[in-house]
Amino acid sequence: MRAVVKASAAPGLEMREVPIPAPGANEVLLKLEKTAICGTDLHIYQWDEWAQRTIKPPLIIGHEFVGRIVGIGEGVRGYSEGQRVSAEGHVVCGVCRNCRAGKPHLCPHTEGIGVNRDGGFAEYVVVPASNLWPIPDEIPSELAAFFDPFGNAAHCALQFDLVGEDVLITGAGPIGIMAAGIARHVGARHIVISDVNDHRLELARNMGATRTINVTRENLRDILGELDIDGFDVGMEMSGNPQAFGDLLHCMYHGGRVALLGLLPKGAGVDWDQVIFKGLQVHGIYGRRMYETWYKMTQMVLTGFPLRKALTHQLPIEQFETGFELMAAGECGKVVCDWTG
């Protein structure tokens, strides 16, 4: 089969012929239809510091995908060949305290598909049956392909009661713009989002943000006066930029709630006065709830959530390099590659 492989400890990715994997006990083999490019895949492509200490080549990358079940391992129940599915990208141990307490999204032994084990940037992938998420016929594959990052946005945004609240999001990458869409979908009041990229801010506005701020031209902190509010009720840091995080804390209302999703560089400073004297609640977010977030995403899309607005590019898999270039330039929302052409 063809697969996009991180072949060696250096920048780049290559399309290679590799053997089709076989599903073991409690696993299934999927034939992929679509694979989306995640920011994580771009880190692996560029071979940055995080990738260097995390990825062990050779590795097939990719954890945002949709395909059909074509092989079923021993012991799998409840699935049938031909069924169209996506899959949760975090494989958990199932036996630790959190897994057994019904909180597998907090499993300390989590492995990432396409990060710590071969992933779905390939014609076929093997995943644990317990990670599968069936896709209803009404949801097209190009949207189901990126439920994983939609789930990051949903897990982050839906932990708060956003109805009538003022929401600030820093970072209008694909996850930030989907979070803005969710805030609109559930009835927030002001939905302000910042970025350094006008193209992405335009996508965010289209998705439901009420005010966009390009921080290369405007100061985020000025927004409080403009909106005539004392601060935001909910903040979501989705840029990974320390300056954005600092400004976000500054703009929070007393007693506000903050979620950190963006990966901040090691040693990024925090103005703890903002947290302490305003009594902020700060919450780290990793992954998605298994599988409550998947349930909510599916139902939101079936009831009119405009997920398609986050999708800007569809490419045949042969052009995956073009997709990575678009991602590196930030001139895109979600980029989805197709295996079926």
Ligand code: NAD
């Ligand atoms: P992305 O890199 O596409 O988006 C980040 C955005 O932040 C970009 O559009 C960038 O232009 C913008 N940005 C840069 N500097 C900024 C600044 N000073 N102010 C405002 N915006 C600024 O990433 P994404 O895929 O949307 O993911 C968002 C973040 O979440 C990334 O840091 C990613 O690594 C992280 N992430 C975390 C999890 C998790 O489980 N915690 C999962 C997926 C992604």
Ligand code: ZN
């Ligand atoms: Zn566990």
